[in-house]
Amino acid sequence: MANNQFSDWTKVIKSTTKPDPATGAINPPIQLSSTFEQRDFDHFGKWDYSRSGNPTRDVLEASIATLEHGTRGFAFATGMAAISTALLTLNQGDHVILTKNVYGGTFRLVTQVLVKYGIEYTFVDLGDEAALKQAFQSNTKVVYIETPSNPTLQVTNIADVAQIAHAHGALAFVDNTFMTPILQKPLDLGADLVLHSGTKFLAGHSDILAGLIVTKDQDLGDQVYFLQNAMGATLGVSDCWLLLRGIKTLAVRMEKESANALALATWLEQQPLVTKVNYPGLSDSPDYPVQSKQAASGGAVLSFDIGSEDNVRKLVELVKIPVFSVSLGAVESILSYPPKMSHAEMNPAERHARGITDGLLRYSVGLEDVEDLKADLKQAFEQIK
């Protein structure tokens, strides 16, 4: 695409603002049509039925492919629809290695759904090279990465893991939801396929659910296209349009929210009530060297520990700015409590082993004034101690 000559800041605008040839309208129309008239009995046009392709969805799919430096993009009804479609490129008897800190929905998909179809799995700490190498079997086809991880923000070296995967004849898939292509481009680092929950930063406004896939090469793209059409979990056109709207401000949101997150993380480290801050953008974080090599910033999500569930309960009642809810990546700050939310189904021992302690809160930092965010936490901390 000609857009590749531009920087991301230009691309988020150019790839989403596509004048309609019929009218000159500068935004792609929301093509609410399930079917397309074929004017020639022998030669059908580009579109025939919207599950197989739709003009509004095409603009979105081309936009995300351009931003991720891939060859093809695909839009799905949710992030989980994208992830299940990507993993169904595997066949019965194949094996996938996944990061042990994988998103809960992906964990459930692999351990309770794909296993029914004979797809085997192993969870490993992808930071442990020896353990990773040991996990390969003759039938290993994919290594599945998610970085930084949720909610402890552990970083995986994408280039190293992709190289090890390729040396063992496997592909590398990366869930890039937390970073977005503005901050991190996994395909440039050697990955073969990128996944997104478009629900989060790409849409950016806590309004729609969406999922995306981008493939590096045409062949894997053909496989994903076949499955997208065969399984049919495509994104509706109105939501495609809203996602295009969200992407237009992606660069400015990621830059500002990352700066807010770094300022908040730095401040949190100095608070007596806070026993730990997880944020890979902090220069004293063990993850900082890899993060600063492969990503433009630490992103907009951090987590911190305030010692006990009791303290968390008080804090949640005392803060006035962030909404207390699941999800992340929106214009508004979102505070969540992983032990009762994203990781509620995990037993306490397993949770603690992953650093998800009873005092841990995840903070997805929004576009509010960071001084207000600090003051809000400060007044809450003062009432707790």
Ligand SMILES: *Cc1c(COP(=O)(O)O)cnc(C)c1O
């Ligand atoms: C939210 C999320 C998903 C799942 O996306 P949905 O749109 O909720 O289906 C997958 N991976 C990560 C990292 C997420 O945060």
